[in-house]
Amino acid sequence: MLERALAIVDRLIALAVGAATLLVLPVSLLLFLQWPLREIFQAYSREANDLAQLLFALYVSCAITYATRKHAHLAADVLAHRYRATTRAGLARAGALAVLVPWAAFMLYASWPIVAQSVRQLEAFPETYNPGYFLVKLALFALALLVLLQALVDVTRKPPAEPR
Amino acid sequence: MSGTGIWMLAAVGALLVATGLPAWMVLIGVALVFSIGGIALGVVSLSLLTAIPARLIGLLESDLLQALPLYVLMGALLNHLPLAKTLYRVGGRALASTGAGGPLAGLGLGVLLAPMNGSVGASVATLSRVVQPRLDAEGVPGERGAALVCVASTLGVVVPPSLVLILLGDAMMRAHTEALNITRASVRIINTQDVFVGALAPAGVLLALVTAMTWWLARRGARSVAARSADSPGWREWIVAVITASFIVALLGGVTLGYLYAVEAAAAGGVALFVFGLASRTLTLAVLREVLRDTMAITGALFALLVAATVFTLVLRAFGTDRWIAAVLSGLGWGEYPTLLVILAVLALCALVLDAFEMIFVVVPVVMPPLLTLVNNVTWVAVLTLLVLQASFLVPPFGYAVLMVRNSIKRPLSMRGLTRALLPYLVAQLCVLALVLAEPALVWQRNPIELSPGGAAKSEEEGREMLERQLDEQLDQNQPEGVETKPSDATPKQ
Numbered sequence: 001m002l003e004r005a006l007a008i009v010d011r012l013i014a015l016a017v018g019a020a021t022l023l024v025l026p027v028s029l030l031l032f033l034q035w036p037l038r039e040i041f042q043a044y045s046r047e048a049n050d051l052a053q054l055l056f057a058l059y060v061s062c063a064i065t066y067a068t069r070k071h072a073h074l075a076a077d078v079l080a081h082r083y084r085a086t087t088r089a090g091l092a093r094a095g096a097l098a099v100l101v102p103w104a105a106f107m108l109y110a111s112w113p114i115v116a117q118s119v120r121q122l123e124a125f126p127e128t129y130n131p132g133y134f135l136v137k138l139a140l141f142a143l144a145l146l147v148l149l150q151a152l153v154d155v156t157r158k159p160p161a162e163p164r
Numbered sequence: 165m166s167g168t169g170i171w172m173l174a175a176v177g178a179l180l181v182a183t184g185l186p187a188w189m190v191l192i193g194v195a196l197v198f199s200i201g202g203i204a205l206g207v208v209s210l211s212l213l214t215a216i217p218a219r220l221i222g223l224l225e226s227d228l229l230q231a232l233p234l235y236v237l238m239g240a241l242l243n244h245l246p247l248a249k250t251l252y253r254v255g256g257r258a259l260a261s262t263g264a265g266g267p268l269a270g271l272g273l274g275v276l277l278a279p280m281n282g283s284v285g286a287s288v289a290t291l292s293r294v295v296q297p298r299l300d301a302e303g304v305p306g307e308r309g310a311a312l313v314c315v316a317s318t319l320g321v322v323v324p325p326s327l328v329l330i331l332l333g334d335a336m337m338r339a340h341t342e343a344l345n346i347t348r349a350s351v352r353i354i355n356t357q358d359v360f361v362g363a364l365a366p367a368g369v370l371l372a373l374v375t376a377m378t379w380w381l382a383r384r385g386a387r388s389v390a391a392r393s394a395d396s397p398g399w400r401e402w403i404v405a406v407i408t409a410s411f412i413v414a415l416l417g418g419v420t421l422g423y424l425y426a427v428e429a430a431a432a433g434g435v436a437l438f439v440f441g442l443a444s445r446t447l448t449l450a451v452l453r454e455v456l457r458d459t460m461a462i463t464g465a466l467f468a469l470l471v472a473a474t475v476f477t478l479v480l481r482a483f484g485t486d487r488w489i490a491a492v493l494s495g496l497g498w499g500e501y502p503t504l505l506v507i508l509a510v511l512a513l514c515a516l517v518l519d520a521f522e523m524i525f526v527v528v529p530v531v532m533p534p535l536l537t538l539v540n541n542v543t544w545v546a547v548l549t550l551l552v553l554q555a556s557f558l559v560p561p562f563g564y565a566v567l568m569v570r571n572s573i574k575r576p577l578s579m580r581g582l583t584r585a586l587l588p589y590l591v592a593q594l595c596v597l598a599l600v601l602a603e604p605a606l607v608w609q610r611n612p613i614e615l616s617p618g619g620a621a622k623s624e625e626e627g628r629e630m631l632e633r634q635l636d637e638q639l640d641q642n643q644p645e646g647v648e649t650k651p652s653d654a655t656p657k658q
Contacts, residue, residue: 025456028234029435072462072465075180099193
């Protein structure tokens with residue numbers, strides 16, 4: 001039952017972070033358009049900037065978990081490349097359980113008051129008063145939630161078979 | 165308890181090497197354990213740790229950091245579209261008459277790509293894939309080709325406006341602000357543009373030396389190289405290569421000289437490459453998927469490190485280690501020059517096992533504020549840091565670039581041969597480092613960072629007001645010409 005639930009969570013995470021890979025395209029386009037909007041049309045450049053900031057925050061909130069899933073995080077491999085695959089997998093699971101789960105849980109707890117208040121007020125951008133700033137804060141919550149769920153999935157994942 | 169942060173750093177170093185776990189996990193783990201210990205002993209307050217979300221929101225809304233995925237996107241597009249190969253082939257042909265076309269083209273490709281790649285590791289991966297096989301085909305000895313890939317991959321550390329320079333500029337600005345909070349001196353705070361401009365001359369000297377060295381080394385084995393390089397690009401490739409190289413140089417130059425925001429230039433580059441890919445039909449759905457995948461994976465890895473370093477340095481400061489280091493350094497009474505040398509040596513040692521980003525996010529925030537309380541020439545320190553980092557990445561056998569190249573080239577390389585091939589480049593780098601150490605004037609300063617006539621501020625209140633005023637002034641100075649309102653991409657929001 002638990003295994004099945006975690007498999008569903010795993011697929012949902014894959015879907016969410018996979019879809020988020022596309023966000024870098026509108027971020028790029030909006031930040032590019034800022035220049036002509038500001039210099040030529042002299043309008044909507046701040047709106048483009050704010051929208052790009054929202055999408056950027058959402059992108060980053062998914063990117064960390066995406067890097068975890070793709071094993072792209074930077075690591076010093078000086079000694080560890082000599083370890084057996086099972087040893088490395090065991091270390092990774094221990095790290096996820098002892099570090100990422102409690103940290104992400106603490107982040108969810110500590111960020112909740114800030115995020116909840118911002119969402120309740122539908123907080124706008126402080127400099128431009130454009131709507132949607134609460135999504136930036138919500139992105140932090142999403143970041144921590146994704147890290148927590150991914151760590152739980154990784155902890156319960158079956159270790160790789162040792163090559164003979 | 166103030167020195168606890170040193171134990172934290174030692175624990176990070178030991179765990180990184182011993183476990184091979186991702187650096188961000190190790191940083192957060194160490195911060196977690198020490199903060200629990202600190203809370204239990206009553207040294208660290210829990211309320212301080214609840215400040216972490218606010219600091220992380222600062223990262224998510226940073227204008228400067230928006231440039232990061234955009235640069236990575238530009239680098240990924242260059243890697244996955246046939247542009248990198250085209251640039252290399254055309255460069256090799258154009259420089260064939262020098263007798264060192266392949267190696268010089270490889271170096272040139274490194275200069276163009278390295279500023280946009282996510283890290284030294286990403287540059288090594290690209291250049292190993294594009295340059296190394298062709299150098300092999302041209303008869304360049306394996307160790308010499310690997311040494312060239314190593315050197316070219318680290319050029320992004322010093323050639324502006326690389327990601328490393330952007331982030332170091334930001335880290336130095338924060339460190340300088342903290343140092344001024346301690347000294348309360350009336351000094352303009354360094355910004356990213358200062359680091360760009362300051363790095364120009366030393367980077368130019370280094371590039372000239374490295375190019376000369378590459379040419380000289382290739383000429384020594386010229387017979388085999390010249391005989392086998394008959395790969396001739398067509399006129400379409402020439403046009404594409406010239407336009408691409410000019411476009412990249414214009415963008416990077418515009419950012420370096422302050423005419424363009426780093427964010428907008430990177431966005432323009434990404435859009436232009438995307439349109440080129442569509443127009444040339446080389447950006448297929450499969451390629452786009454790979455580009456998006458690489459961009460997000462590298463961006464995620466860098467942001468994870470940034471998040472972890474933010475948590476780690478907050479805990480370290482909660483123990484008061486930053487002030488402790490400052491007190492120890494000033495208590496030694498060595499003066500600024502020996503202290504600077506010690507800090508640079510520490511950075512060099514750390515760089516043997518850490519990537520440039522790990523150095524900037526973790527080590528620089530700890531060692532720089534105390535150093536900057538003693539040394540006034542901040543831009544000089546920033547450029548020296550870059551040069552030390554780059555040189556350290558190349559020191560065999562544990563230099564980061566050396567390790568990455570050995571991992572990415574799937575055949576055995578003689579460490580002795582690689583060391584011999586790297587030695588001339590290392591000598592060139594040490595010469596530039598010694599030159600900049602001896603002659604700080606080599607580091608150009610747009611607006612010299614010096615004491616104002618007012619001297620030191622009298623009180624903490626005055627100091628804070630002064631810093632706020634300087635940040636506002638800096639905001640105005642950082643605007644590209646003709647721009648009146650836009651938050652500066654070099655201004656911290658935290």
